[in-house]
Every structure is written in structure tokens, then in C-alpha cells.
Amino acid sequence: MNAPAHASLDDKERVFDRIIPDKFRPIIDRNACLNCKRCVKECSFGALEWKDDRVVYKGGCVACQRCSAMCPARCIEIATVPSGLPPHASYTERVRQGINAQASSGGVLLCSCGTDMPYGMIFDDLILDAAQVTNPSIDPLREQVETRTYVGRRSSRVMLSGDGYVTESDGSGPVVAMDMPIMFGHISLGAVSYNCQRSLFQAAKDLNILAGSGEGGLHADFLQFADHINGEVASGRFGVTPEYLRRTAAVEIKVGQGAKPGHGGHLPGEKVSDLISQTRMIPLGTDALSPYPHHDIYSIEDLQQLIAALKESVEYRVPVGVKIAAVHNVAAIASGVVRAGADFITIDGFRGGTGSTPRVIRDHAGLPIEVATAVVDKRLNEEGLRNRVTVCAGGSIRSAADMIKVIALGADVAMVCTSALIAMGCQVCQSCHRGLCAWGIATQRPELTSRLDPEIGARRVTRLFHAWNEELKEVMGAMGIDAVESLVGNRDRLRYFGPNQKIAEVMGVKHVGEGWG
Amino acid sequence: MDGTILTKTVVLDGVKETTIDVSGRDQWGRPIDQRELNIEVRKAIGEGADRIILEGVMGQRYIASAATNRCLYIGIKGTPGNDLGAFMDGPTLEVFGNAQDMTGNTMSSGRIVIHGNAWDVTGLAARGGRILVKGSSGYRVGIHMKAFGSSKPSVVIGGSTGDYLGEYMAGGTVLVLGHGVPEAESPVGTFIGAGMHGGVIYVHGRVDEHQLGTGAKLCPLEAEDREAIEELLSDFERSFGMTEERDWERYSKIMPMSSRPFRGRFDPTMVWP
Ligand code: SF4
Ligand code: SF4
Numbered sequence: 001m002n003a004p005a006h007a008s009l010d011d012k013e014r015v016f017d018r019i020i021p022d023k024f025r026p027i028i029d030r031n032a033c034l035n036c037k038r039c040v041k042e043c044s045f046g047a048l049e050w051k052d053d054r055v056v057y058k059g060g061c062v063a064c065q066r067c068s069a070m071c072p073a074r075c076i077e078i079a080t081v082p083s084g085l086p087p088h089a090s091y092t093e094r095v096r097q098g099i100n101a102q103a104s105s106g107g108v109l110l111c112s113c114g115t116d117m118p119y120g121m122i123f124d125d126l127i128l129d130a131a132q133v134t135n136p137s138i139d140p141l142r143e144q145v146e147t148r149t150y151v152g153r154r155s156s157r158v159m160l161s162g163d164g165y166v167t168e169s170d171g172s173g174p175v176v177a178m179d180m181p182i183m184f185g186h187i188s189l190g191a192v193s194y195n196c197q198r199s200l201f202q203a204a205k206d207l208n209i210l211a212g213s214g215e216g217g218l219h220a221d222f223l224q225f226a227d228h229i230n231g232e233v234a235s236g237r238f239g240v241t242p243e244y245l246r247r248t249a250a251v252e253i254k255v256g257q258g259a260k261p262g263h264g265g266h267l268p269g270e271k272v273s274d275l276i277s278q279t280r281m282i283p284l285g286t287d288a289l290s291p292y293p294h295h296d297i298y299s300i301e302d303l304q305q306l307i308a309a310l311k312e313s314v315e316y317r318v319p320v321g322v323k324i325a326a327v328h329n330v331a332a333i334a335s336g337v338v339r340a341g342a343d344f345i346t347i348d349g350f351r352g353g354t355g356s357t358p359r360v361i362r363d364h365a366g367l368p369i370e371v372a373t374a375v376v377d378k379r380l381n382e383e384g385l386r387n388r389v390t391v392c393a394g395g396s397i398r399s400a401a402d403m404i405k406v407i408a409l410g411a412d413v414a415m416v417c418t419s420a421l422i423a424m425g426c427q428v429c430q431s432c433h434r435g436l437c438a439w440g441i442a443t444q445r446p447e448l449t450s451r452l453d454p455e456i457g458a459r460r461v462t463r464l465f466h467a468w469n470e471e472l473k474e475v476m477g478a479m480g481i482d483a484v485e486s487l488v489g490n491r492d493r494l495r496y497f498g499p500n501q502k503i504a505e506v507m508g509v510k511h512v513g514e515g516w517g
Numbered sequence: 518m519d520g521t522i523l524t525k526t527v528v529l530d531g532v533k534e535t536t537i538d539v540s541g542r543d544q545w546g547r548p549i550d551q552r553e554l555n556i557e558v559r560k561a562i563g564e565g566a567d568r569i570i571l572e573g574v575m576g577q578r579y580i581a582s583a584a585t586n587r588c589l590y591i592g593i594k595g596t597p598g599n600d601l602g603a604f605m606d607g608p609t610l611e612v613f614g615n616a617q618d619m620t621g622n623t624m625s626s627g628r629i630v631i632h633g634n635a636w637d638v639t640g641l642a643a644r645g646g647r648i649l650v651k652g653s654s655g656y657r658v659g660i661h662m663k664a665f666g667s668s669k670p671s672v673v674i675g676g677s678t679g680d681y682l683g684e685y686m687a688g689g690t691v692l693v694l695g696h697g698v699p700e701a702e703s704p705v706g707t708f709i710g711a712g713m714h715g716g717v718i719y720v721h722g723r724v725d726e727h728q729l730g731t732g733a734k735l736c737p738l739e740a741e742d743r744e745a746i747e748e749l750l751s752d753f754e755r756s757f758g759m760t761e762e763r764d765w766e767r768y769s770k771i772m773p774m775s776s777r778p779f780r781g782r783f784d785p786t787m788v789w790p
Contacts, residue, residue, distance in 0.1 A: 107784030237623045237642040237661070242583040242606045269777050281644055281665035282687060286776045287714060291685050295660050296619055296641055305578070309600045309622065312555055313583035358783070 016104060020097045024063040025081045028055055032075035039067035039076060044438040044448055045431070064429040066438035098359070111359040112432035112442070114259060114351040114396055114418060122370035123402045125498025127512060131480035138482055140473040146483040147469055147476075149181040149413055151210065151250060151390045152319035153343035173343045174318050176249050179208040180469040181407060181484050185348070185394050185417040186232045186254065186323070188214020190267045190276045190288065191355030191432070192421075193449035194221075196441045199424055199457025201225035206462045212415075215254060215265060215290060217279045218244055230321075233310065235264060236290030238280040245313050250344070253306060255294070255337075256325030258352025258369070258395035260361045265290030267356075271435050273444045304340035311341070319343035319390075326350055326372035326395065327365070331379035338385045346415060347372050349395025353418045355442055356433035369395040370409055374507035377410020377489050386410075386489075400471035409507060410489040416465075423464040424457040492516065522549055522557050532568060535561040540573025540595075548575035551598065555579060562586060570594070576617070584608050587627075602629050605646070618655075621648045626668060630756050634676070643670035643689065650674045651757045656706070657681045662716060664688025673749050675757070680706035683771070684730065687715040692749050694761065695722035709733055713773040719746055724769035732778050736770045 026039070026048065039055060040048045047060045048067065061078065068076040083093050098109055131137040138145060152175030158166050184204055189197050191214060201222055204211035210230045217239015218231065231248030233240050245251060256262065267276070267288035277284045297303050303322065310320045321344035322337045324330065330347065337345050349369025354362065373393040380386035393406050394415025403414040422428065425439035432442035440452030472484065481487050495512040496504035504511055520543035526535045537557050539549040554577045561569050567588060571580070574595030581591055582600060587607035599618040602610050606625035615633035619641050626645040634652035642661045645668030653676030660681065662670045670689035675696045682705050683691050695704030704722040711730025719742065724735065743765055750761045 101784055105784035108782055110783045235661075237644075240604065240623055241625050242585050242604055245583055245604060266779055268779065268783075277665070281668075282663055283665065283715065283776075286687065287779050289685065289687070289712075289714065289779070291661060291712075295657060295685070296622065296638060305599060309579050309582055309603045312552070312579040313604050315559065 013104075016100060020085075020093075020100055021083055022059055022061055022081060023083070024061040025079050026057055026061055026067055027077045027079050028057075029073075029075040029077075030054070032073045034073050036072060039071055042066045042070045042438065044436040044443070044445075045434075062429045062431045064427050064431070064438045109359040110356055110433045111362055111430055112354055112356050113428055113430045114353045115363045116430065117363045119351075119368070120499075121396070122368055122498065122503060122507075123396075123398075123405050125496060125503075126370070126405050126509065127495045127497050128401075128404065128408075128475060128479070129493040129495070130478045135480045137480050138477040140470075140477040143477075144482065145473040145476050146485075147180045147472055149178045149484060150175040151178065151183070151321075151344050151392070151413060152176060153390075154388055156384075156388055174316065176210060176319060177208075178210060178413070180465065180472070181411075181413045182207070182209050182403065182465055182468065183230065183392060183413050183415050184209070184211035184420055185346075185352070185415045186212030186214040186230075186252070186257075187417055187421075188216035188232075188265075188355075189219055189279050190214070190216040190271060190444070192442050193437075193440055193444060193452065194219065194275060195449050195452040195454045195457065196421070196424065197222065198454040199452065199461060200420060201229065202454065202458035203420070203461035203465070204228040206458065207465055209465070210249060212252070213248065216267075216276065216288075217241075217281065218248070219275070219279045223247055232323075233306075234290050235292070235294040236280075236288065238282065238288065238290070242313065245310065248318065250319045250321060251310050251314060252321040252323050252344075252346065253294075253303070253310070253342075254323045255297070255303075256323065256327070256348065257354065258325050258348030258350050258366060259354035260357040261325030261327050261350070261366045262292065263357060263361055264292040268435075271444050276444060300336040300340050303337065307341040321345060321390075321392075323348060325352075326367040326369055328367060330367055330372045331375040334376040335379055335383055335385065338380060338389050342389060344390035344392060344413075345376075346392040346394065347376055347411075348415070349373075349393070352395030353421075354432075369393055369397075369406065371503065371507055373406055373411050374409045374491070374509070378508055381489070400468040400475070403468060404472055404475050404487070405494065407484065407487050408490050408494050409509075410491075412485075412488055419464065420461050423460045424452060519543070520547075520549060522553060524557060524561070526561075526564075526566065533564075533566050534568040534570065535564070535566040536570045536572060537561065538572040539575070539577065549577065551577035551579060555582070558584075558591070562589060568592070571597075574614075579603060581605055581608060581610055584627075602627065605629075615652070616650075621646065621672075624670070632757065635674075637679070639674070640670060640672040640691075643672075644668060645670050647752070648672045649753055649756050650676075653677045655679045657684055658693075659683045659686060659689065659691040659716075659718070661685040661687060662689035662691070664716065671749060673753050675753070677704035678706065680708050681711060681730070682706065682709045683713055683716065683718045683733075684708065684711045686710060686713040686718070686773070689716045690745060690749070691716070691718045692746060693718075693720045693722070694753070695720065698722055700767075703728060710771050710773065712778065713771075714776050714778045715773060717742070717745075718771040720769045720771070721764075721767055722769070724771065729771065732774050733771050734774050736772045738765060738768050738770050742768075742770055 153173030155172035215234030226247035230250040234254040269285045322342040323346035326349045350366025392413040393411035437443040497512045523538040570592045576598040578598035582603040589608040593612045603622035609628040611630040616635040623642045629648045631650045635650045635654045637655035638657045639654045656679035673692045698704040708730040710733030
């Protein structure tokens with residue numbers, strides 16, 4: 001179709017927007033449809049409209065499943081539409097979509113969630129061990145299988161003092177006890193809704209584990225959950241007040257995030273609503289920018305100083321940790337972080353989620369958490385530091401199996417985010433950055449946030465991780481291990497069954513078929 | 518003298534003043550450990566001191582960090598170390614000497630008065646309160662300060678500052694008076710207000726276009742600016758017993774170009790899975 005000769009340049013250019021067709025499309029069974037218009041109301045992306053007495057598809061479906069889940073007649077099915085673009089193995093549809101979008105906007109492509117690039121999951125190449133004959137398994141229903149986990153700094157050794165008491169040397173720090181080796185990562189108010197954060201905090205309290213506050217400060221209503229909150233101190237320092245530091249159960253300096261290593265945070269002004277502006281303590285509608293680096297951290301010595309300042313501020317009552325993104329030199333960085341005084345260190349793998357990040361970083365930078373955990377654990381062990389800190393690892397822990405494997409690779413605690421969001425309705429549609437989440441999760445619009453009932457959210461998240469913990473006990477029992485601490489870094493209970501033996505070597509995991517000897 | 522802290526409390530006219538003398542040195546001549554000093558300060562606060570005087574401070578860091586008592590005054594003789602008053606919310610600190618890096622780091626409210634110079638990153642990420650420095654300060658003064666509602670941080674530097682003044686600034690006010698800087702020279706460095714998206718910087722003295730960072734612009738001084746500067750100047754005068762000239766024509770004003778610097782940088786087009 002040619003544009004008329006008098007059309008403006010913009011009009012003429014519009015043809016390019018049509019090149020990339022929609023990937024998804026709601027298919028409505030017209031015979032079953034009740035014409036109730038519910039789906040039109042439910043679609044926050046504006047993909048459906050009521051026209052000529054029926055629902056019509058306008059375009060822009062992200063496959064979030066909201067319409068089909070809410071349709072009373074259950075007559076909507078979301079179909080993946082073949083693009084019809086000429087196929088090409090290198091210039092894939094996805095690549096061409098990116099090029100076209102950028103040629104139109106000239107902007108940095110944004111996206112959300114963890115990377116969906118087909119790098120392959122190393123977790124899926126790892127096989128767990130089980131006990132037979134000589135090392136009997138344990139029945140977790142009959143016998144105690146301990147999953148209690150402590151976050152904080154430990155003393156390097158215990159000694160018997162002259163008068164017969166057990167004492168610790170090299171000062172242990174304060175610790176937080178959790179009922180299971182799971183903590184929720186930092187999902188900030190701003191990235192997600194009030195109801196979403198409330199669900200997470202309630203679940204953390206019910207499960208007796210820690211939940212990250214995210215970098216957006218703490219809403220006054222959530223101070224009641226402070227005993228189960230790990231308060232983040234990010235480069236933007238949003239909401240970091242003496243009260244925040246005093247009341248949270250742990251404090252964590254965010255240096256990096258797995259989905260965007262080396263990148264700061266950027267909450268666009270559109271999302272800075274009344275609620276967000278109050279919690280972050282910034283004016284309404286301005287961009288909330290977290291600088292790429294902390295402006296007081298340019299070296300390990302500087303980091304040491306911020307850790308010390310925070311410890312001084314919390315009067316040494318709660319552990320102070322540091323979160324870093326898994327990058328190529330992660331082992332050396334982790335060593336420096338521990339030496340700088342971190343009581344716990346969180347490593348966020350490159351598949352970790354985000355509410356918004358440049359796609360080029362999400363998809364192309366960082367290190368898988370499996371490898372990162374293993375090399376950090378190894379390095380800290382070699383340097384005699386491992387027993388002193390708690391290592392938390394996250395970034396695509398999708399199931400109890402992943403959690404068990406990441407612990408066996410060297411983590412004390414598995415950090416989860418996306419799985420918890422999926423439990424409360426997230427469909428991983430990768431549209432969080434648009435602020436239109438139809439499930440009331442990654443949005444600040446009141447009409448959408450009200451779709452998520454925090455009680456239901458909390459219940460579902462609690463059930464999920466309760467179940468994971470039961471699975472952990474099942475597996476530990478089958479392995480003949482009665483305390484999760486004995487699983488930490490226990491690579492002997494893993495075997496590699498994947499395509500690249502080098503990965504197994506780097507992680508220090510034997511190949512399938514190799515025995516104990 | 519050995520490495521012990523000497524503490525003495527007197528109550529005069531209902532004011533409880535605790536003097537903490539940390540000028541002691543251990544057997545190797547090292548100053549008192551900062552942790553011990555801070556424990557002592559917190560103890561005095563806990564016991565209800567209205568005024569705390571620290572004597573012989575020698576580089577100890579994190580003094581008064583996260584302190585919250587609004588009526589509390591802490592006088593510091595000697596040189597406090599980095600992060601003086603970090604995360605502080607309320608008290609007044611007065612330093613009779615120089616301060617080091619990151620004075621008032623992420624402070625919420627309160628007042629820090631420094632009779633000497635303050636080194637780098639003064640007022641980092643502050644979201645309220647006031648810092649007055651009689652002398653000069655180093656790089657990155659007022660970096661990423663922000664404002665919310667009625668709390669607006671302000672930093673006044675009597676002398677000059679280094680590069681990156683007010684970088685990433687999101688709110689609040691910085692005033693540099695340029696004492697001792699010849700009229701032909703600028704009292705501030707380069708990359709002023711780089712990435713700034715809120716707040717305002719006033720410089721008493723010359724600022725050229727090339728000194729500005731990305732996102733900052735020079736603006737003419739308005740009546741309301743003069744009011745804001747007047748308030749800061751009189752506070753400065755009162756604090757240090759000085760008189761400042763009101764030669765408004767010598768002031769430069771630096772503002773952000775936008776409160777949404779990232780708008781238009783990103784393309785939110787749907788990603789294809
Ligand atoms: S929600 Fe279902 S029944 Fe109602 S209009 Fe949409 S397709 Fe028809
Ligand atoms: S949180 Fe909402 S917008 Fe984000 S991926 Fe999940 S369903 Fe989509």
C-alpha cells in the first residue's frame with residue numbers, strides 16, 4: 001500500500017511499523033461468547049475493543065492470559081501466530097523486530113523479567129545423588145531433617161576456654177534464623193505494586209524467612225513486617241532513614257543486579273505515583289534514578305567503609321550484606337566483598353529478573369548462577385573465608401530442584417523472585433517495564449493493582465515455598481543428609497550430564513558415571 | 518596518657534553536657550578506636566545528654582551516624598573521619614576543625630557546621646538538613662541530593678569546590694561562596710551538575726558554559742533565588758560570625774535541563790519472546 005503523495009514523512013514511514021506482525025492473538029469462540037465485554041475491561045494492554053456489537057482484536061497482545069482466565073464462558077484461547085516473515089537462521093524474527101523498533105525510535109530497547117535467550121540451563125544438566133545400602137536414606141516424616149538456615153557472619157572457629165566453656169574466635173556477627181534456605185530477592189515498591197509487596201512480606205513472615213525490600217524504601221504499613229525484611233541500600237539511597245536501618249532484620253548494599261550488571265536503576269516518572277513518591281521520598285512524577293555506581297564506592301576499601309558505616313548505624317545488631325551481580329570475575333570480587341566485612345553475600349545470576357532493563361544488557365551480560373555460585377564457593381574456601389559468611393544465590397531458581405542444586409554448588413540460601421511472582425499470577429509476559437501488568441503485579445495503576453488480593457497472594461506464595469521445603473527434605477532424606485548445612489557445597493552429590501565437560505570442571509562437579517573415588 | 522576515653526557529665530541550667538575526651542593514645546601511639554568512641558557517644562545519647570563535646574578527635578569515622586535526637590548538639594574538637602553524621606536525622610554537629618570525606622552521607626535532617634574545610638563528597642545523597650562549611654570542599658559536593666515535601670537539603674561552602682559539583686542532583690540547594698578565589702577564576706571545577714534532574718546550584722563567582730556537565734544549564738538569577746541565597750547567607754554569617762556581600766550580579770545559577778533526563782532514551786516496544 002503506497003501512502004498518498006501529500007502524506008507527511010511520518011505517515012509514509014508508518015509502513016515499517018506493520019512489518020513485524022503480532023506474535024500472539026486471542027482467538028474468541030464466537031458461538032460461545034456471551035458478549036459480556038469482560039475481556040475488553042480486563043485487557044490492560046488495550047488489545048481488545050468492543051466494536052459493532054462484538055469483541056474485536058486491535059493488536060498488541062502480550063499473551064498475559066488475563067482475558068482468557070477471566071472470561072466467564074472460557075471461550076478465549078491465546079494463539080501463537082506464525083509471523084509469516086521469511087525465515088532466516090541468523091537474522092531471526094526477534095533480531096529483525098529489534099532492528100525495526102530501534103530504527104523507528106532510536107532508543108535503547110527496554111525489557112523485563114529474566115533473559116529468555118536460549119542459553120540453556122545448567123541446572124537441568126545436573127543430576128542429584130541418592131543413598132543406597134552403605135549410606136542409608138532418612139525418612140523425613142519419621143526423623144528430623146533440619147532446614148533451618150542462618151544468615152550472617154560466623155566465627156572462624158570455636159575453642160574451649162580455660163574454664164571449660166565453648167567460645168568463638170574472630171567474632172561472629174549477628175545472625176538471622178530462617179526456617180528454610182530460601183529468601184525472597186529485592187523486588188522494590190515501584191517495580192511492583194503495594195499489594196504484591198504486601199503479599200511477599202506476609203508470606204516471608206508466615207514462612208519465617210527474609211524478603212528483600214528492594215531499593216524503594218519501606219512503606220509505613222510494612223514496618224510491621226520489618227523482622228522479616230532485608231533492607232536494601234542501593235546507589236539511589238531511596239528511603240534509607242535511621243528508622244529503616246534500625247527496624248529491618250538485615251541490611252544489604254546493592255552493588256549489582258543479575259539482570260543488569262553494571263547498570264543502575266531507573267523508575268520512569270510515569271510510575272512515580274503518590275505512594276511511590278512518599279516511599280522513595282522523591283517528588284511526584286520525576287524520574288527515580290539510581291546511579292550506576294554508588295558514588296561513595298570506587299574500591300573494596302570504599303565498600304568496606306560503607307559496610308562499616310551501616311554496621312555502626314545498626315549498632316552491630318543485624319547482619320550487613322552485599323549483593324553483586326554474577327560477572328566474569330565474580331570469585332575475586334566476592335572475596336573482596338567478604339574481606340570488606342560483608343556478613344552475607346548475595347550473588348545474582350544473569351537470568352535474574354527485573355522490572356525494567358536495557359535488553360542488550362539483560363540478554364548479553366553476566367554469568368549463570370550455577371557457575372557463579374560454584375566458583376565463589378571454591379574461591380572463598382581456598383582463601384579460608386567461606387565458613388565465615390553466608391552465601392545467597394539467585395537468578396532463575398525455578399523449583400525445589402534448582403534450589404537443591406544451587407545449595408549443593410555452594411550456596412547457603414537460594415534467593416527467589418520470579419517463582420514467587422508466578423505464584424501470584426505473573427505469566428512471565430516480559431512486559432513489566434510498561435507498567436500495565438494485567439495481574440496487578442508490576443504496575444502502579446489503582447484499577448490494576450486492586451486485581452491482586454494480598455491475602456491470596458501471600459497464601460499462594462506461602463504454599464509454594466512450604467512445598468519446596470518439603471521437597472528439599474524429601475531429597476535430603478533420600479541422600480541420607482539430615483541437615484541442610486551438610487548439603488552446602490556438597491558437589492559430590494551432583495553429577496554433570498550435559499554437553500560441555502568444561503563447565504563441570506569449572507564448577508568442580510564430576511561427570512555422570514564417575515564414582516566417589 | 519593511656520588509650521582510655523575520659524567521660525564527664527555536668528548539668529548546668531538544666532542542660533546536660535557530656536564531655537568525651539578521646540585524645541588518649543594506646544601504647545603504640547594510635548588514636549582511640551572509632552567503635553569505642555561511637556559506643557561512648559551512643560551511651561551519652563542514651564543517658565539523655567543535651568550536649569556532647571568530643572575532645573581530641575583524630576580521624577574516627579561514623580560519628581553520630583544514624584543519630585536521631587533533634588535537640589542534640591555534638592561539638593567536635595579535632596578532625597572527625599569519613600561519614601560524619603551519616604544517615605543522621607535531627608542532631609546538630611559542629612566541627613571546630615576540618616572534616617573528611619562524605620560528611621552528612623544520606624542524612625535525612627539535622628545540621629552540620631564545619632569551621633574548617635570538608636573533603637570530598639560532602640552531602641552525598643542527603644535528603645534534608647543543612648551542611649555549612651566555612652572553608653572549601655573537594656570533589657562531588659552535593660552529589661545526588663534529593664528533596665521531598667518540606668525536607669530540602671542545603672549545602673553551603675565558603676571557599677571553593679572541585680569537579681562534579683551537584684552531580685546527579687535530584688533536589689535541594691548548593692551554594693558556593695568562593696572566598697579567596699580571584700574574580701577572574703572560577704570557585705568550582707568542571708562537570709558541574711552532570712546528570713542533574715532536580716535542585717539548584719548557586720555559585721558566587723564565575724562559571725563558564727564549558728564547566729557544566731551534561732543535563733545542566735546556566736540560568737539568570739530571579740527574585741526567589743535571591744531570597745533563597747539570602748536565607749543561606751544569613752545562616753552562614755550567623756554560624757561563623759562573618760559578613761557576606763550581597764553582590765547579586767556575581768552569582769551564577771545552575772539548574773537541570775529536565776526532571777526526566779531519561780525520557781526519550783528508551784524504547785519500550787514489546788519484546789518478542
Ligand atoms: S469475556 Fe469471554 S464471554 Fe465475555 S465478551 Fe470476552 S470473550 Fe465473550
Ligand atoms: S509481572 Fe505482570 S507484566 Fe511482568 S511478566 Fe508478570 S504478568 Fe507480565
